[in-house]
Amino acid sequence: MAKTIQLNISLQAYGSIEELPAAERHLLEEARRATEKAYAPYSNFYVGAALLTADGEIIRGTNQENAAYPSGLCAERTALFAAGANNPDLQVKMLAVTARRKGEAHYTAANPCGACRQVMAEYEDKQKSPIRIIMEGQNGEIWVAEGINVLLPFRFSKENL
Template sequence: MASELNINICIDVLDSMDELSEQERQAMELAQQAANDAYAPYSNFLVGSALVLEDGTLFKGSNQENAAYPSGLCAERTALFAMSAYHPNKKIKLIAVTARRRSEQHFLPAMPCGACRQVMAEYEHKQQEPIPVLLQGPEGKFYRCRSVGDLLPFQFTKDHL
């Protein structure tokens, strides 16, 4: 007989930038700046990500497209890989993600793709503590996930190898 597994995920919905902590606001503003700097001549979809490290260091990343489409890289992985190259042993305290279309000034909901969720989960598993994720939501709202696990509840980790 089959049983049922229920997964409950709670995500905070914040109505405006005013409801963010100072650290969250700084990270989201840096993610917005990163989106504005994205190299996205093909999709014209500009994505920015920002990381806050345990010592307060801020790191940003933007999507980097390529004419050979699979050779591009998402904003989240750009930020995470660069951070890890420069600060391999520092813990991540927050990841912020936002996006906009090149033809528009307002920011849009930005949800990490599956590959980015897996990479984010790797760093969360590595540091053995949750990494909150702040996402641009619709109509000026923000979504605050308490952990990468909220975005990827069934993770593949080194423990599965």
């Protein structure tokens, strides 16, 4: 007989960006600024990411679309891959992600896609520590996850190979 397995996740929810601690607020503001450089001529959905490394460097990423849709890349992976390519041994402490639609001034919910979650999982495994994930939530809320396990509970890792 089948049994039910129930998962519970826990996120911190802040009412607005102003409620975030200073470091998280600054990182989300950097992600918001990054949306201005996104290349999104097809979806008109501008995504920005900013990550904070252990040495205090902020690395930004934006979504990069392509007419051949699978050839594009998400903002989170753009930032993570830039960090990994330029400083492969540097630890990523936090990553913030947000989005806005063309012609709109306000920001909208931006949760990492499955591929981005898997890449974050690999980076956490590589550095042997969680990455704090700050996401623009619904209705102006800001959601914070203490590591990718919150967003990807059944992750694929080298132990699965």
